[in-house]
Amino acid sequence: MNMIEVKNLTKKFGEITAVDNLTFQVAEGEVFGLLGPNGAGKTTTIRMLCCLISRTSGDARIAGYQLGNGADSLAIRKLIGLVPDNVGLYEELSAYENLDYYGKLYECPEAQRKERIEYFLKMLELWDKKDAPVSDFSKGMKQKVAIARALIHDPRLLFFDEPTANLDPESARVVREFILKLKKEGKTIFINTHNLDEAQRICDRIGILKTKLLTVNSPEELEKRVWGSRTAIQVEKMNNRILAAVKKLKPKSLSVEENRIILTLADPQRENPDFVQAVISAGGRIQYVTELTAGLEETYLKVIEETK
Ligand SMILES: Nc1ncnc2c1ncn2[C@@H]1O[C@H](COP(=O)(O)OP(=O)(O)OP(=O)(O)O)[C@@H](O)[C@H]1O
Ligand SMILES: [Mg+2]
Secondary structure (H helix, E strand, C coil): CEEEEEEEEEEEECCEEEEEEEEEEEECCCEEEEECCCCCCHHHHHHHHCCCCCCCEEEEEECCEECCCHHHHHHHHHHEEEECCCCCCCCCCEHHHHHHHHHHHCCCCHHHHHHHHHHHHHHCCCHHHCCCEHHHCCHHHHHHHHHHHHHCCCCCEEEEECCCCCCCHHHHHHHHHHHHHHHHCCCEEEEEECCHHHHHHHCCEEEEEECEEEEEECHHHHHHHHCCCEEEEEECCCCHHHHHHHHHCCCCEEEEECCEEEEECCCHHHHHHHHHHHHHHCCCCEEEEEEECCCHHHHHHHHHHHCC
């Protein structure tokens, strides 16, 4: 079943089109990431899907419930949890009180509330500080409380708007692992992120958004589609004889960076040995042969560039 189904979803703020005609699906149990530059419409998309703002046109369904339909909105709110980009906690209340308050709002029974609050605060390494007012917390600690808050009513679908933006590398890792754990429990996760490495590590599929949805793909496919893999042959000393020998084998592309030859090949595993042989026969002394794959960062910039 698709947990999220979006069709031609559009949001305008006056003259500005913030989100233009999005169509995509997210399967139950999937981790779906939305990547895009500032102002791309990521937060706007999440806000629409969480029933916080209305859409201008198009359709969306969450677990079969229709967005913007009064009766369905309530059902949608019950089955989703949101970690927003600005965490907005009650500063004068403690971490525990914040979570307890939300639990009550969602009508979680007291015993379940207690159990879940303890579980999450321990998990996120905040149990020691449970009684301190949130105003004394660092940004990262507040972020963690917001994560616990989003989970208190045991939602099936979780939205994270840049969940690790304020976190140090260690806390970011805790949060990422936590997200993967939620996935293992069968939750569906929708995440906005600027962190390309993060998207690559935790997402099953990534959509690249810049007002319009430019592409949706697995991290691996995205990388391959835009770049493919390349072979780098590094020699002790580059010369024209080596280059001529390599050109003779007709690689799909060839560039030279100092003493490295960078090749794109149709079938690298079959062709690499021939290229190595050619370099050696031309008198080249090979120091390294390496596979180069583009990081998601390069891929992402390239997709954005191509659609400018
Ligand atoms: N309430 C609003 N009123 C008017 N314009 C808005 C409003 N909210 C967002 N926008 C505009 O919509 C566009 C998309 O904004 P949005 O916050 O969704 O981007 P984003 O991808 O989340 O960016 P960031 O990476 O900076 O968080 C921007 O041009 C923004 O100025
Ligand atoms: Mg945003």
